[in-house]
Amino acid sequence: MATAPALKPPNPSAFARWRADHASQITDLRRGVYRFTRNRLSVIGLLLVIILIIIAITAPLWIPYPEDVTGSVNMAQRLVEPSALHLFGTDDAGRDVFSRTIMATRTSFAVGVIILTVAITIGVTLGSIAGYFGGVTNQVIMRLTDIMLTFPGIFLALAISAALGRGIINATLALSVTWWPGYCRLVEAQMLKMREEDFVAGARAIGASNRRVIFRHILPNLLTAIIIKASMDFGFAVLSLAALGFIGIGVLPPEPDWGSMISAGRRFIPDSWWYSTFPGLFMFVTVLAFNLLGDGLRDLLDPNSTVR
Amino acid sequence: MSAAQPLVEIRDLYAEMVTFDGVSKVLNGVNLTIHKGDLLGLVGETGCGKSVTAMTIPRLVPQPPARYTSGEVWFRGENMLSKGGEELRHIRAQHLGVVFQDPMTGLNPVFTVEQQMVDAILNRENHLGSASFPRGWLPSNRERKRQARERAVQLLRRVGIPEPEKRISAYPHQFSGGMRQRVLIAMAISGRPELLIADEPTTALDVSVQAQILRLIAELVREIDLTVLLITHNIGVVAQLCNRIAVMYAGNVVESGLTRDVLRAPKHPYTQGLLRAIPSEEIERGELVGVAGTVPSLLNPPPGCRFAPRCGFAMDKCREAFPPTVSVAPEHDVACVLYPEAVQVSP
Amino acid sequence: MLRFLARRILIIPLILLGLSLITFSVSRLVPGDPVKLAAGPQARPEQIIRLTEEFGLDRPLPEQYLMYMTGLLQGNWGYSIGNRREVGPDLITYFTATLELTIVSTLIGIAVGIPLAVVSARWRDRWPDHFSRFISIGTVSIPVFWIAIVLQIIFAQNLRLLPVSGRFDPRAPFPEIYTGLLLIDTLIAGNIQGFLTALRYMIIPAFCQSLLVIALVTRQLRGDMLDLVRKDFILVARANGIPERVIWLRYLMKNALISTVSMLGFVIGFELGGSVLIEYVLDWPGIGQYALKAALLLDFQPIMGSTLFIGCIVVIVNLVTDLLYRVVDPRIALS
Numbered sequence: 001m002a003t004a005p006a007l008k009p010p011n012p013s014a015f016a017r018w019r020a021d022h023a024s025q026i027t028d029l030r031r032g033v034y035r036f037t038r039n040r041l042s043v044i045g046l047l048l049v050i051i052l053i054i055i056a057i058t059a060p061l062w063i064p065y066p067e068d069v070t071g072s073v074n075m076a077q078r079l080v081e082p083s084a085l086h087l088f089g090t091d092d093a094g095r096d097v098f099s100r101t102i103m104a105t106r107t108s109f110a111v112g113v114i115i116l117t118v119a120i121t122i123g124v125t126l127g128s129i130a131g132y133f134g135g136v137t138n139q140v141i142m143r144l145t146d147i148m149l150t151f152p153g154i155f156l157a158l159a160i161s162a163a164l165g166r167g168i169i170n171a172t173l174a175l176s177v178t179w180w181p182g183y184c185r186l187v188e189a190q191m192l193k194m195r196e197e198d199f200v201a202g203a204r205a206i207g208a209s210n211r212r213v214i215f216r217h218i219l220p221n222l223l224t225a226i227i228i229k230a231s232m233d234f235g236f237a238v239l240s241l242a243a244l245g246f247i248g249i250g251v252l253p254p255e256p257d258w259g260s261m262i263s264a265g266r267r268f269i270p271d272s273w274w275y276s277t278f279p280g281l282f283m284f285v286t287v288l289a290f291n292l293l294g295d296g297l298r299d300l301l302d303p304n305s306t307v308r
Numbered sequence: 309m310s311a312a313q314p315l316v317e318i319r320d321l322y323a324e325m326v327t328f329d330g331v332s333k334v335l336n337g338v339n340l341t342i343h344k345g346d347l348l349g350l351v352g353e354t355g356c357g358k359s360v361t362a363m364t365i366p367r368l369v370p371q372p373p374a375r376y377t378s379g380e381v382w383f384r385g386e387n388m389l390s391k392g393g394e395e396l397r398h399i400r401a402q403h404l405g406v407v408f409q410d411p412m413t414g415l416n417p418v419f420t421v422e423q424q425m426v427d428a429i430l431n432r433e434n435h436l437g438s439a440s441f442p443r444g445w446l447p448s449n450r451e452r453k454r455q456a457r458e459r460a461v462q463l464l465r466r467v468g469i470p471e472p473e474k475r476i477s478a479y480p481h482q483f484s485g486g487m488r489q490r491v492l493i494a495m496a497i498s499g500r501p502e503l504l505i506a507d508e509p510t511t512a513l514d515v516s517v518q519a520q521i522l523r524l525i526a527e528l529v530r531e532i533d534l535t536v537l538l539i540t541h542n543i544g545v546v547a548q549l550c551n552r553i554a555v556m557y558a559g560n561v562v563e564s565g566l567t568r569d570v571l572r573a574p575k576h577p578y579t580q581g582l583l584r585a586i587p588s589e590e591i592e593r594g595e596l597v598g599v600a601g602t603v604p605s606l607l608n609p610p611p612g613c614r615f616a617p618r619c620g621f622a623m624d625k626c627r628e629a630f631p632p633t634v635s636v637a638p639e640h641d642v643a644c645v646l647y648p649e650a651v652q653v654s655p
Numbered sequence: 656m657l658r659f660l661a662r663r664i665l666i667i668p669l670i671l672l673g674l675s676l677i678t679f680s681v682s683r684l685v686p687g688d689p690v691k692l693a694a695g696p697q698a699r700p701e702q703i704i705r706l707t708e709e710f711g712l713d714r715p716l717p718e719q720y721l722m723y724m725t726g727l728l729q730g731n732w733g734y735s736i737g738n739r740r741e742v743g744p745d746l747i748t749y750f751t752a753t754l755e756l757t758i759v760s761t762l763i764g765i766a767v768g769i770p771l772a773v774v775s776a777r778w779r780d781r782w783p784d785h786f787s788r789f790i791s792i793g794t795v796s797i798p799v800f801w802i803a804i805v806l807q808i809i810f811a812q813n814l815r816l817l818p819v820s821g822r823f824d825p826r827a828p829f830p831e832i833y834t835g836l837l838l839i840d841t842l843i844a845g846n847i848q849g850f851l852t853a854l855r856y857m858i859i860p861a862f863c864q865s866l867l868v869i870a871l872v873t874r875q876l877r878g879d880m881l882d883l884v885r886k887d888f889i890l891v892a893r894a895n896g897i898p899e900r901v902i903w904l905r906y907l908m909k910n911a912l913i914s915t916v917s918m919l920g921f922v923i924g925f926e927l928g929g930s931v932l933i934e935y936v937l938d939w940p941g942i943g944q945y946a947l948k949a950a951l952l953l954d955f956q957p958i959m960g961s962t963l964f965i966g967c968i969v970v971i972v973n974l975v976t977d978l979l980y981r982v983v984d985p986r987i988a989l990s
Contacts, residue, residue: 031328034328038780039780040785041785041788041789041792143669143670143673144673146670147670147673147674147677148677150670150674150924150966150969150970151674151928151962151965151966151969154928154929154931154932156928158931158947158950160681235795235796239796239798242798243798243800243932246800246932247932247935247947247951249951258798259798259800262798262800262801262804266804269804269807269808269812270808270812270813273808276801276804276805276808277804277805277808280798280801280802280804280805283798283801284796284797284798284801287796287797287798288792288793288796291792291795291796292792295788295792295874366894368890368893368894397896397898398896399896400893400894400895400896401895401896401897402896404894404896405895406891406894406895408887408890408891408894410887413886413887413888414887414888414890414891415888415891416888416892416906416910417888417910417985417986418909418910418913418984418985418986419906419909420985427897427901428895428897431895431896431897431898431901432895432896436897436898436901479985479986481985481986492891495891495895496894496895
């Protein structure tokens with residue numbers, strides 16, 4: 001393995017110093033990458049995710065019928081079967097299902113990122129406070145978390161969303177509220193463990209303030225757990241958003257959304273089966289990709305998971 | 309010296325381990341012989357290959373990442389390296405017993421000791437299939453199970469578990485470490501194996517318990533005609549218990565023979581260093597002697613004799629090739645170039 | 656043990672109280688008039704005023720909350736503006752339908768999930784492992800409402816093998832109710848025709864619901880078994896010559912089943928939540944559907960009722976699971 005050089009060159013560059021300091025972590029990372037690439041499914045997931053992100057970002061540039069995405073109506077082309085012109089067929093207003101499906105990817109990804117960001121922010125903050133300070137603060141926060149976790153996820157999102165009304169902002173809000181308890185609990189548990197570890201006492205001994213201890217010393221260790229959970233949650237966040245759209249309390253028409261497209265297409269099955277089928281298929285592949293990637297990341301990063 | 313065929317004969321065994329960082333040449337031509345009735349102590353530092361060597365006999369070394377590149381391992385006249393599957397399982401059940409280092413994790417926590425011992429006993433008699441549902445309910449099988457249970461109780465009594473008829477129905481976590489190790493020994497000898505391999509069986513136990521367990525093993529050697537291969541890093545244990553000793557260093561057996569011969573007059577520089585390192589009353593205060601240098605990396609081992617870099621007597625010849633094993637006295641072999649007049653025993 | 660039990664039971668009312676407060680706030684503080692929604696666009700203003708008074712919706716909010724909670728403690732679950740029926744009996748009826756669905760899908764999920772996990776752990780990193788991991792990740796990625804529709808298209812409409820939706824054939828006589836679980840009730844009454852009908856109607860919903868269970872069980876169990884396989888006692892068993900088959904099917908299985916039990920509470924909680932979509936798409940008259948309709952109408956008494964009911968069920972299920980786990984795992988049971 002890497003052995004320390006007997007003589008150091010004078011004034012090693014900052015990068016070399018950083019590399020030396022983090023040598024063991026770099027090794028771990030390389031080892032992890034090696035393991036990751038051995039797992040075919042994870043690699044497939046990664047590739048798909050990259051492709052999908054590229055699709056999502058570049059979509060407006062190349063979708064065949066950009067005008068169909070927002071509200072143009074073309075009754076002459078109503079409910080046309082899938083063909084070379086319309087890969088996924090057209091819907092009941094003559095709009096190209098393919099273009100709308102692709103554009104819905106953008107919305108879903110954006111919302112997914114927002115939901116998780118908000119949820120993580122709230123959850124991590126509350127969890128850190130609860131875990132670090134303990135006592136009454138802990139009890140209050142964790143009981144609240146418990147209550148919210150008693151509610152099966154989708155149920156809660158539906159309830160809040162239904163109450164707040166339709167629209168993508170409300171849906172995003174509702175979903176964020178559903179997700180933060182998971183992170184709160186995760187962080188609190190880790191925090192409790194870490195609080196007792198020696199390096200915290202060490203930092204305190206040199207006079208670090210509470211806040212500093214939390215942010216500089218403890219959080220980086222939690223990062224792995226959070227990343228794992230977030231990568232697994234992303235797929236579900238997208239699914240939940242679509243579910244809300246399906247019921248009719250998410251994205252508003254004529255914005256494209258997988259859920260509302262599937263729902264709208266129900267009226268026309270079985271004759272115009274493509275209307276409901278293709279958006280769902282695309283959504284399935286998307287969620288699958290993220291879940292494969294997330295599963296692979298979990299195997300990679302989770303210290304508790306089995307090592308080869 | 310017995311003219312009969314040795315129970316175990318390992319000849320020129322080379323083995324590698326494929327790791328992320330490279331290929332580790334774990335065994336570098338190991339030669340080891342065990343005769344029936346021996347209590348052989350295999351000593352060496354951590355990482356010298358003693359466990360790999362010993363566990364090759366029952367083929368318990370997981371094969372990736374390990375690879376055997378050449379050599380032979382004979383047990384009861386059969387080459388164990390060629391065995392696999394059902395044959396191997398059969399040999400393990402009928403002729404071998406293995407005891408591992410950590411008794412705390414060696415028993416399945418969700419089954420009682422009785423269940424595990426009965427399984428082991430029936431398996432060794434080749435009746436395991438009949439123990440389980442649904443054939444387990446047939447009267448003949450129930451009788452078998454009852455007999456197995458009795459035998460288990462006897463075995464537990466023999467290894468020193470008090471009140472075995474009661475304790476047998478308990479779960480492993482209700483036993484102390486020492487007791488668990490006794491149970492594991494009982495399971496290992498339940499089939500009257502010819503060879504018992506004990507891999508540091510007492511390292512994880514308290515000192516007082518250590519002595520008891522070792523004494524138990526010594527008694528078993530006499531009582532049931534057991535041959536034992538004892539792996540340990542504690543030379544003191546070997547001195548007390550074992551009639552033969554083999555010293556390993558970085559993948560080779562560097563010295564072997566009768567314990568009293570080797571310990572009284574060690575011939576290999578490494579063995580000499582080891583023995584010098586043991587504190588005794590003769591040493592002045594403040595004078596701790598070790599063996600200079602560190603164990604070589606097995607990824608890139610030094611050519612020839614792997615001890616050469618640390619050896620005070622090293623010559624150029626040592627680095628050319630690994631020294632042949634020579635016999636400096638009856639029952640005393642060394643792998644060193646320092647004794648050119650001796651009779652060569654193996655390449 | 657008893658102290659543990661007592662502590663867990665005492666916490667339940669607190670959790671439910673918190674739940675009720677949150678649900679109440681959410682359902683009453685948002686814009687929207689349930690009476691108008693229920694009465695419809697044709698309603699006359701006098702009707703609306705009358706209904707509002709009748710349901711106490713004009714009183715101050717804290718008073719509404721107290722009224723509801725006191726009624727609840729007396730066993731009165733309230734009244735639904737939406738369908739003009741009492742909430743309590745409806746909750747029971749609808750819940751038994753969900754219960755039946757949940758039981759069947761959990762059984763299917765475990766029956767498929769356990770073998771998949773064993774296969775996956777046994778042949779780790781070879782194709783059976785990849786296959787079963789793909790299945791486990793795939794099933795959890797499928798949008799459940801979409802697959803329900805697709806199955807409807809294929810089996811109900813194209814192949815005409817299975818009914819499109821609902822729980823029972825509306826043209827056939829509805830079976831006698833003993834337990835509320837149709838599959839059992841029909842068997843009790845010896846009604847084989849009814850049993851078969853109920854079964855046919857259950858296939859698509861149960862399949863969709865079981866997807867999630869399969870995913871959860873396989874993933875958890877595979878991980879657990881891989882951890883177990885590396886444990887020393889497995890090495891000892893091999894050293895003693897115990898056949899692989901016995902090691903997998905007996906030793907590892909028992910350890911793994913214990914993990915499955917500990918997971919069940921979580922799984923069932925999930926299912927209760929996830930049933931909402933399935934019941935909506937396939938018109939399965941379960942509590943999810945009931946709650947959803949109430950939510951869309953801002954019909955606050957059924958909302959409160961179903962929320963608290965489900966919350967209660969989930970908490971109880973988790974408690975039972977914990978207890979079961981403690982009993983089943985000898986390490987805990989005997990310490």
